[in-house]
Amino acid sequence: MVNFESFDADFFRPGADxxxxxxxxxxxxxxxxxxxxxxxxxxxxxxxxxADFFGPGADxxxxxxxxxxxxxxxxxxxxxxxxxxxxxxxxxADFFGxGADxxxxxxxxxxxxxxxxxxxxxxxxxxxxxxxxxxxFSGAATE
Numbered sequence: 001m002v003n004f005e006s007f008d009a010d011f012f013r014p015g016a017d018x019x020x021x022x023x024x025x026x027x028x029x030x031x032x033x034x035x036x037x038x039x040x041x042x043x044x045x046x047x048x049x050x051a052d053f054f055g056p057g058a059d060x061x062x063x064x065x066x067x068x069x070x071x072x073x074x075x076x077x078x079x080x081x082x083x084x085x086x087x088x089x090x091x092x093a094d095f096f097g098x099g100a101d102x103x104x105x106x107x108x109x110x111x112x113x114x115x116x117x118x119x120x121x122x123x124x125x126x127x128x129x130x131x132x133x134x135x136x137f138s139g140a141a142t143e
Contacts, residue, residue, distance in 0.1 A: 018046070020040060020044070021040065021042055021044065021058070022040040022041040022042035022044065022065070023040060023041055024038050024039070024040050024046075025039060025040060025041045025065070025066060025067055025068065026038070026039040026066075026067070026068045026069040027039075027069075028069050028070060028071045028078065029071075030049065030050050030051045030071065030075045031071070031073065031074070031075040032050055032075070034049045034050045035047070035048055035049025035050035035051035036048050036049060036051055037051045037069060037071065037078060039057075039066055039068070039069040039080060040058070040066070041065040041066050041067070042057070042058050042062070042065070042066065043056055043057020043058040043059075043060055043062060043066045043080060043088070044056050044057070044058040045057070045058075045069075045078075045080075045090075050075075051075075052075075052076065052091070054076075054077055054078065054090035054091035055090045055091075057080045057088050060088065062082055062086070063082070063084055063086065063100070064082040064083040064084035064086065064107070065082060065083055066080050066081065066082050066083075066088075067081060067082060067083045067107070067108060067109055067110070068080070068081045068108075068109070068110050068111045069081070069111075070111050070112060070113045070120065071113075072091065072092050072093050072113065072117045073113070073115065073116070073117040074092055074117070076091050076092045077089070077090055077091025077092035077093035078090050078091060078093055079093045079111060079113065079120060081108055081110075081111040081122060082100070082108070083107035083108050083109070084099070084100050084104070084107070084108065085098050085099020085100045085102060085104060085108045085122055085130065086098050086099075086100040087099075087100075087111075087120070087122075087132075092117075093117075094117075094118070094133070096118070096119055096120065096132035096133030096135075097132040097133070098122075098132070099122055099130045102130070104124055104128070105124065105126055105128060106124040106125040106126035106128065107124060107125055108122050108123065108124050108125075108130075109123060109124065109125045110122070110123045111123070114133065114134050114135050116134055118133050118134045119131070119132055119133025119134035119135035120132055120133060120135055121135045
């Protein structure tokens with residue numbers, strides 16, 4: 001069993017009345033480290049500490065489940081990514097494209113933003129990397 005009190009980082013316990021419609025699939029810290037967002041596979045977003053709420057993906061009709069979340073460098077927005085490559089933006093997160101219209105060999109499993117916040121990379125379970133905005137392609141695990 002984990003003793004959360006032994007960590008130096010602040011821990012914000014979710015309310016006991018929190019009822020999840022779908023499992024949590026991602027967690028992202030705020031730039032200050034004094035809060036975080038949780039995201040569920042249906043797009044539900046939960047905020048703790050100094051994490052602001054900019055909207056959920058849970059009200060969207062998703063073709064595929066959400067698999068990850070990335071905060072903008074400012075902490076004033078975030079991107080959600082679905083396993084089919086769909087990208088959803090909230091707050092000051094800009095849309096630079098998605099993999100939703102591409103034929104993917106494997107599902108998307110993660111996303112990272114560029115330091116500028118003007119681009120992002122999506123990675124599939126087979127190592128394929130898709131780049132958008134100012135994200136440069138540096139290679140894939142499949143090469």
